Amino acid sequence: MKIDWFTVIAQVLNFLILVGLLWRFLYKPILKAIDEREKKIVARLADAEAKKTEANKEQEEFKQKNEAFDKERKALLDKAVAESEDERKKLLEQARKDAASLTAKLDAASKEAQENLNHEIAQKTRQQVFAITRKALTDLASAGLEEQSANMFIGRLHGLKEEEKRQFVDAFKSNSNPILVRSAFDLPEKQQNEIKDAVNRILSAAPQFQFKTNPELISGIELSANGYKLAWSISEYLNSLEKSIPVMEKEISETLPPKK
Amino acid sequence: MKLSPDQTIFWSYGFFNINLTLVTTWGIMLLLVLTSAIITRKLKTDMHISRWQCILEMVVTGINSEIKGVGLDSPQLYIGFIGTMFLFIATANVLIVFPYYQAPTGSLSTTTALAISVFLAVPFFGIKQRGIGTYLKSYLQPTFIMLPFNLISELSRTLALAVRLFGNIMSGGMIVAILLSITPFIFPIVMQALGLLIGMVQAYIFSILATVYIAAAVQAPPKNSDKKDLVTKK
Structure with missing residues (x-):
């Protein structure tokens, strides 16, 4: 139970040396590492936040672009459909007109042929009638x-x-x-x-x-x-x-x- | 039966002697410093760190938060002293699991040395933070009549620190030694486990009390200083 004063002094010195050594080998590097890591984490969080913002922005931009593209595509498609419809109508109309004109021509041609035939027949008949009449009257004269x-x-x-x-x-x-x-x-x-x-x-x-x-x-x-x-x-x-x-x-x- | 490791002397020359307490202390110092040096040699600042580094970081941040909890705002100023005190006492007490080991904290010389360190650290940090005049004036608070009581308080708490730690650790070792001679099986193991717990608790108490004393010296009680201002104005 007695205090050995040499030991006390030695232990105080030991303790102070230990404080210095542990500060050098333990607390300082550990605290530094923790600080650096915390800084890194903060930087990473900030970076992540920035990236997130950027990503959101890009997403928004992409979305807008997509919508614009969809709209444009739809417009083009509608236009193409309308144009093809117009073209179809035009072609149909043209075909109808052509058919009508061909039919009219055919009708006219057949009518003309008929008329020509009729005319020819009439002329021939007339000539025959006159020839017969002339002959008969000449004979009678x-x-x-x-x-x-x-x-x-x-x-x-x-x-x-x-x-x-x-x-x-x-x-x-x-x-x-x-x-x-x-x-x-x-x-x-x-x-x-x-x-x-x-x-x-x-x-x-x-x-x-x-x-x-x-x-x-x-x-x-x-x-x-x-x-x-x-x-x-x-x-x-x-x-x-x-x-x-x-x-x-x-x-x-x-x-x-x-x-x- | 030797009550203290001081009594095991390896070498002596007049006032100087190398006893078991000093040898064990050096061993503990070597263990702590080597372990720290080996682990901190390859410190990483990435997100993924080694488990040893993680343990050390947990210890350091734990001590930091305890110091902060007591009321010291810049724990990195005090962790060298308080943290080392805790780690040294805790290591010295935990190593009792090894047979034939005698904790240096079971020596009154060691605990006295630690208590003296605290006794010296209190005015050191107080003067460092508040200046010598302000620090010395704090002994006259609330009135100069309180000066002897303040001084007695300083000394008695240092004595209490030394004796508390010594008594707890020494008694633990004594109990185990006595029980070994009475009931050599099983029961001493239970007491040894209890001794481990007591050792950790004492390390914590010692460090926390040291922190509280330092905090009291560093931070002036606001009420008293207000009163003092009023008095000087009058």
Whole structure:
């Protein structure tokens, strides 16, 4: 129980030395390490926070970009769809128009062909009818009939209207050539004289006459001078009928509704 | 029967003698310093550290927080003294698990030396922090009549520190020694385990009391200083 003062002094010194050694080898490095690690942790936390902020920002940016891209894509897609729809409609319309125009052309062509055929048939028929008529009347024509024709011509000369008479007179007055009288058969002397008398009476003059035969007239007589022509013949009737047929056809086709 | 390791003397020359207490203390010092040096040689400042470094850091931060808990705001100024005191006493007391080991803290000379260290450290830190005048004036608080009582208090608490630690550790060793002669089986082990607990508790008490004394010296009681200001103004 006694205190050894040398030991006490030695232990105080020992303790102080231990304090110094432990400060050097334990507390200082450990505290330093802890401080450094805490600094590192703080730095890391700050870094992590910064990175998080950055990441959030980038995420936001990416999101916006994505949305913009989606919008753009949708717009482009819509536009493309609309354009293709328009194009489709246009093509369909074009095809429809083409089909319609082709159909119209076809209709027109077939109508034209039909009309041509009809026209040809009508023309042929007409020609046949006139040929038959001409043949039949030519066969029937005789001196008797000629005489009757000359009588009809003379009658007609007598029955000329004032207007016609004036034209006739004007045509003959300015003419020094003989008046040409053509007939299908040779006219007898009596009828030639009757014609001359009738003309003389109308003109109140005695012009030169020249009588010619022309079988194409088909029992008829034609009197002509300076372009003025006065005639009575079956051929004349037929010609006038033939001329009037196309006019009639035209009138009929105009009054009828157009074919569809 | 030897009560103290002081009585085992290896070498003596007049006033000087090398006894078991000193030898054991050197051994403990060597152990502490070598361990610390080996571990702190490869300190890492990364997130992943070695388990030994982790243990040391836990010890150091634990001591730091205890010092802070007592009321000292800058524990790194005092950890050298207080921490070393705790580690030395704790190590000396824990090593009683080894047979034939006699704790140096079971010697009144060692505990006296530690108590004297505290006795000297209190004015050292007090003067360092507050200046010599202010520190010495604190012995006259609340009035100069209190000066002898303050002085007695300083001495008596130092004596109490020394005797408390010595008594606890010595008695522990004594109990085990006595029990070994009475009931040599099992029971001494229980007492030895109890001795370990007592050793740790005493290390803690000694260090905490030293911290409290230092804190009291470093920090002026606010009420007293207010009073003093009023008195000087009058």
